[in-house]
Amino acid sequence: MDPNPMLAAAIDQTRARLTRDGWCILRAAVPAETIAALDTDLAPAFAETPFCQGSFYGDTTKRFGRLLARSTRMGRLVQHAVVQGVVEAVLAPWCDCIQLNVAQAIAIHPGAPAQMPHRDQDMWRAPVGEIEYLVNVIWPLTPFRAENGATRLWSGTHGAAAFDQPPSSTGIAADMDPGDALLFLGSTLHGAGANTTAHVRRGLVVGYSLGWLKPYENQMLAYPPAVARRFAPELAALVGYRQHRPNLGNYEGQCPSVLLTGPADAPRAAIDALRPDQRVQVEAFRHGQDAASRRGQDAP
Ligand SMILES: O=C(O)CCC(=O)C(=O)O
Ligand SMILES: [Fe+2]
Numbered sequence: 083m084d085p086n087p088m089l090a091a092a093i094d095q096t097r098a099r100l101t102r103d104g105w106c107i108l109r110a111a112v113p114a115e116t117i118a119a120l121d122t123d124l125a126p127a128f129a130e131t132p133f134c135q136g137s138f139y140g141d142t143t144k145r146f147g148r149l150l151a152r153s154t155r156m157g158r159l160v161q162h163a164v165v166q167g168v169v170e171a172v173l174a175p176w177c178d179c180i181q182l183n184v185a186q187a188i189a190i191h192p193g194a195p196a197q198m199p200h201r202d203q204d205m206w207r208a209p210v211g212e213i214e215y216l217v218n219v220i221w222p223l224t225p226f227r228a229e230n231g232a233t234r235l236w237s238g239t240h241g242a243a244a245f246d247q248p249p250s251s252t253g254i255a256a257d258m259d260p261g262d263a264l265l266f267l268g269s270t271l272h273g274a275g276a277n278t279t280a281h282v283r284r285g286l287v288v289g290y291s292l293g294w295l296k297p298y299e300n301q302m303l304a305y306p307p308a309v310a311r312r313f314a315p316e317l318a319a320l321v322g323y324r325q326h327r328p329n330l331g332n333y334e335g336q337c338p339s340v341l342l343t344g345p346a347d348a349p350r351a352a353i354d355a356l357r358p359d360q361r362v363q364v365e366a367f368r369h370g371q372d373a374a375s376r377r378g379q380d381a382p
Contacts, residue, residue: 097172105272112159121223123155124223143191160185197275215291216267217290218288222260224283227255231276234255239270293326307346323339323341328360336353
């Protein structure tokens with residue numbers, strides 16, 4: 083039996099909504115006070131970060147990454163049990179393990195026009211309409227309303243619908259309060275809305291992708307060993323201190339988490355990190371070789 087049937091049910095229901103519509107909102111996923119404290123931690127970064135440049139990001143918006151290095155409260159969002167369970171369930175068909183793709187803060191300032199509708203997984207030039215590469219989660223730091231630039235989404239535009247004509251509607255604004263979480267697939271059409279109010283809309287995007295992809299945010303530079311050493315082991319694994327079997331992302335042939343506990347320059351043996359099916363295949367081949375060499379020795 084599942085050790086936590088309530089959690090399993092929440093994951094299942096959320097996954098079903100997400101894969102049906104391409105997005106869904108998890109209401110009151112964390113206490114509003116947790117988000118308020120996080121917003122306070124990030125206030126200096128919001129103040130000192132210059133405006134973005136370029137028409138995709140938008141020059142009336144601000145963004146900064148490395149959120150796990152900026153606030154210890156961030157781990158709680160990144161490792162939210164329902165969110166992580168949903169993401170793993172959605173992406174499991176195409177990878178051995180997931181990874182953190184991004185943890186970025188976004189401010190949409192007064193007067194910002196709507197962002198171009200887009201699919202986040204188009205950042206990878208890879209087959210379209212067959213695979214989900216990414217699940218994104220937006221955590222509002224301020225209320226998200228249609229007027230202040232709440233993320234807009236187009237239901238049913240995910241998966242193979244990528245080949246359909248772009249919708250003519252304006253989409254749906256994700257009306258949310260701090261503590262809520264918006265989940266959407268990497269294939270779902272969406273974009274930040276226009277901010278027609280006098281107040282800044284602030285939010286966080288936490289994205290997870292297939293573990294074998296090049297992540298949007300360079301996780302090893304964002305969280306070098308000296309920083310990742312402070313993380314829970316599972317969080318360090320999520321930012322890349324683990325191998326994606328077989329052997330991907332190794333350090334000197336070993337799990338890169340060796341850098342969290344030992345010296346970087348120690349001599350190391352390369353050690354197989356294979357999926358169970360590959361291990362069986364390799365061992366069968368090896369046994370075949372051993373049997374052949376024994377027959378060779380027995381021969382007169
Ligand atoms: O801030 C938002 O509401 C969405 C931003 C977004 O989709 C992006 O920058 O890729
Ligand atoms: Fe996006």
